Every structure is written in structure tokens, then in C-alpha cells.
Amino acid sequence: MSTVLSARNLNKYFYDPEKFRVLTDVSFEVQKGEFLSIVGKSGCGKSTLLYLLSTMDTEYEGQIEMAGTKLTGRSQDFLAHFRNEHLGFVFQFHFLLPEFSALQNVMLPGLKLGKYPEKEIEERAMEKLRLIGMADYARKPASKLSGGQQQRVAIARALINDPTIIMGDEPTGNLDKANTENVFDIFRDLASKGQTIIAVTHDPDFAAGTNRTIEMSDGQIIGNHENKIQ
Numbered sequence: 001m002s003t004v005l006s007a008r009n010l011n012k013y014f015y016d017p018e019k020f021r022v023l024t025d026v027s028f029e030v031q032k033g034e035f036l037s038i039v040g041k042s043g044c045g046k047s048t049l050l051y052l053l054s055t056m057d058t059e060y061e062g063q064i065e066m067a068g069t070k071l072t073g074r075s076q077d078f079l080a081h082f083r084n085e086h087l088g089f090v091f092q093f094h095f096l097l098p099e100f101s102a103l104q105n106v107m108l109p110g111l112k113l114g115k116y117p118e119k120e121i122e123e124r125a126m127e128k129l130r131l132i133g134m135a136d137y138a139r140k141p142a143s144k145l146s147g148g149q150q151q152r153v154a155i156a157r158a159l160i161n162d163p164t165i166i167m168g169d170e171p172t173g174n175l176d177k178a179n180t181e182n183v184f185d186i187f188r189d190l191a192s193k194g195q196t197i198i199a200v201t202h203d204p205d206f207a208a209g210t211n212r213t214i215e216m217s218d219g220q221i222i223g224n225h226e227n228k229i230q
């Protein structure tokens with residue numbers, strides 16, 4: 001096993017208008033191929049933590065290291081490039097471009113990274129769509145896909161640059177039971193092939209099926225346990 005993410009003594013403050021602490025000494029590691037869930041009551045700081053890990057919020061105390069790279073104190077340019085290369089994001093609302101086809105949506109982060117020629121990015125995008133069972137819908141505009149299909153396209157988009165880690169904030173929060181299970185199974189399958197996934201979730205069944213669950217309360221980690229997966 002190799003460590004792909006290490007968070008050490010993270011403290012985060014907001015001003016509303018008085019200064020208050022949202023995260024207190026949050027420390028944990030994530031191993032390659034782990035499917036990790038983060039749970040806790042509304043307002044306990046899950047999204048704030050994910051925002052720090054996603055490198056979007058750089059105002060914190062502590063240290064974050066991912067893929068062997070220290071990320072704390074880096075420039076915005078460095079972090080933007082790191083995100084493109086190493087991180088994939090799946091949100092509750094997928095933010096696909098509605099007029100663009102599923103294929104074009106998946107290709108976009110690949111074009112942005114600019115590591116491969118366009119033809120190759122298209123081939124890779126098709127491969128990702130095949131992986132999540134959406135190849136037949138590649139040419140359809142995102143606006144003409146169902147909610148569950150759109151979320152699967154969002155996962156393919158998150159995969160296009162072969163990210164070190166996929167981060168999800170309520171990735172199934174907007175889906176019905178069948179689609180939730182479908183998306184969950186895709187994540188499980190990806191993790192079994194070595195993809196690392198960190199998902200914030202309110203769904204106890206979803207969390208119970210992940211390899212490990214971090215439980216938060218009032219900005220602190222109060223539980224960090226392996227799940228017995230059937």
C-alpha cells in the first residue's frame with residue numbers, strides 16, 4: 001500500500017463576522033485504491049474539509065500532501081495544474097455543459113490539461129464512457145440525459161486525466177435508489193482497480209459499503225474505522 005494523501009493537523013477558521021474554528025486538528029491518511037467516506041451531521045465541516053483537500057481553499061493551518069507532493073503554501077498556478085493532473089471531482093450537481101454531448105463534456109478536462117492530442121483525448125473519453133456503461137450515449141447532448149446518466153458522465157469526466165484521487169461531495173445526493181446503487185457500484189469497481197476515491201456522504205448505506213469511514217463532529221474526526229464489506 002502507498003499513501004496518496006496525507007492531511008496533518010488541519011485547522012480552518014471562518015469569520016461570520018467573529019472568527020470561529022470550523023476544523024480542529026484534522027489528521028488522516030488515504031492509501032492508493034481506498035474508497036473512503038466522510039460522514040457527520042450537517043454543518044460539522046465535511047465540505048470545508050473536502051474544499052481544503054481539493055486545493056481550492058488555501059487558507060488553513062496544517063499540511064496537505066498528495067501524490068508525493070507538498071501542496072501547502074503553493075501558488076494558485078501550481079495548484080491549478082496539480083488539480084488538472086491529479087484530481088477528479090464529482091459533485092451532487094454535475095455541472096455538465098447542457099448543449100455539449102456526453103463525449104465533449106468528458107473530453108473537456110483532457111483538453112484543458114493539454115497533455116495529449118485531441119484525437120487521443122477523444123479515444124480516452126470514449127474508453128471512460130465505456131467503463132461506466134455510457135458509450136451508447138456519447139453523442140447525445142447532456143441536457144437530453146437522465147439525472148443518473150448525467151452523473152455517470154460526470155464520473156467519466158472526473159476520470160479523463162487518470163486522476164490520483166477522485167473527490168465527491170454528495171456524489172449520489174441527487175439520485176434515486178437505483179441510480180445511487182449504480183454510481184456506488186462504479187466507484188467500488190474503480191477502487192478495486194486501484195483508483196482512490198474520497199466521498200462525503202449523508203447516506204449510511206453508501207458509507208457502509210466503502211472501505212473506510214471517517215466520522216466528523218463539530219470540526220473534528222471522532223471516528224476512523226474500516227468497514228466490513230460484504
Ligand SMILES: Nc1ncnc2c1ncn2[C@@H]1O[C@H](COP(=O)(O)OP(=O)(O)OP(=O)(O)O)[C@@H](O)[C@H]1O
Nearest residue numbers: 014015016022040041042043044045046047048049
Ligand atoms: N464561507 C463561509 N463563511 C462562514 N462560515 C461558513 C462558510 N462556509 C461554511 N461555513 C460554516 O462552517 C461550518 C461547516 O460547514 P460545511 O459546509 O463544511 O459543513 P458540512 O458538514 O459539509 O454540512 P452539510 O452536510 O450540511 O453540507 C458550518 O457551520 C457553516 O455554516
